[in-house]
Amino acid sequence: MKKQEFSQEYESYVAGMDTKYEPVEGGSSLVVTETAPEKPMERAVNHIPPDGGNKVRPPSEPRKSAQIPVSSGHVHADLANDTSKTTEAMSREEKTAIHAQNADRMQASQTIRKMLADQEEFHRKLLELDKQFQSRWSHIKPEPFPDEKDRNPVIIRERHEGILRPLRDKYLTEKQKWLNGSSTRKALQEFQSALKKLRYDRDDFKALDMANNEKDFSYCLSWMADFYVAGRERTRREWAEDLSVQSYVKAKKDFDDLLSYIKKTGDVTVLETAMKNPVHALQMIRRMKKPEAGSGGSRRSGPSVKISFDR
Known part of the structure; x- marks a missing residue:
């Protein structure tokens, strides 16, 4: 290679142009010079944008802190199991907040459990109070036929007809058949039973034929319905005229008032007093219901009714 050609190739190499060697006089051999790999500094220089690399980059987003759940005024019974956990990536303030929240949830859970236990104990004592009253008056016979439907002649007649009518119709059907004497006798026996x-x-x-005569059957139904009602009303009058029953009725009314007051107000003091002395508890609620002296309402004077919870 001549000096002039070498200078030309060197200038092309520096300028980043093609550096293939081409002989001036048309030689037969071609020498191809490989391009040297770009150095890191040269690569950075070659990739500089036209604006000189002064393009403003968007600011990097700040690191988001771990989200701390916000405590709510409403809690549920399983708060103790719904606790949050801390991680190493959290800040000291975040860990402190989570620990405080877990402590609040634990306290709320304990409060709810205590409330539920108190309610269960309250209802248990109510049931025990009712059992005490029933055992105190266990010698009294239950009220006979307390349901008004059992003392209504129309309803009683419908009940009897509902039992007897199908058996009577079966007997009349078997009677119309030929050569069916055994089935007819069996159906008549079921009706008579x-x-x-x-x-x-x-x-x-x-003198009446209830099996074959519709008018006799209908008359007997009405007569027996009135007969049932009369007997039941007489039994109730006899039960109510008993002196021990009258004492029980008065005591039952006062006890129902006492029980209704405790259920409505949830007064534990009155409940505990009633379990020891129902009469004293009843006096307590009457004093609380009594209007204050000097109020605008008029007060009735007269002998007080003495109620006994004893047998």
Whole structure:
């Protein structure tokens, strides 16, 4: 290579142009000079943008702190299991806040458990108070036929007809069939057994044919409905005229008032007093309900009713 050609190739290399060697006089051999790899500094220089690299980069976003759950005024029974955990990446303030929140949740959980336990104990004492009253008056017979439906003649007649009508219809159906004597006798026997069970086998009905005569059957239903009601009302009058029953009725009314007051107000003091002395507890609530002296309302004077919770 001539000196002039070498200078030309060197200038091309420095300028970043093609540095292939081409002989001036058309030689046969071609020498290709490989381009040297870019150095890190040269690569940075070659990739400088046209504006000189002064482009403003967007500021990096600040590191987000761990989100701390906000405590709410409403709590549930399982707060102790709903606690938050700290991590090493949290700041000291974040860890302190989470510890404080977990302590508040634990306290709330304990408060709720105590409230539930108190409510359960309250209802248990109410049941015990009712059992004490019932045992105190266990010698009194239960009120006979307390349901008004059992003393309504229309309803009683419908009940009896609902039992007897299907058996009577079955007997009449079997009777219409030919050569069916055994089935007819069996159906009649079932109908008569039901009449006896309901006390329709009376001497008053001997002249009547309830099985074959519709008018006789209807008359007997109405007569027996009135008969049932009259007997039940007489039993109730006899029960109510008993002196021990009258004492029980008065005591039951006062006890119901006492129980209703405790359930409505949730007064534990009155409840505990009632378990020891129901009469004293009843006097307590009457004093609390009594209007203050000098108030605008008029007061009735007269003998007080003495209520006894004893047998």
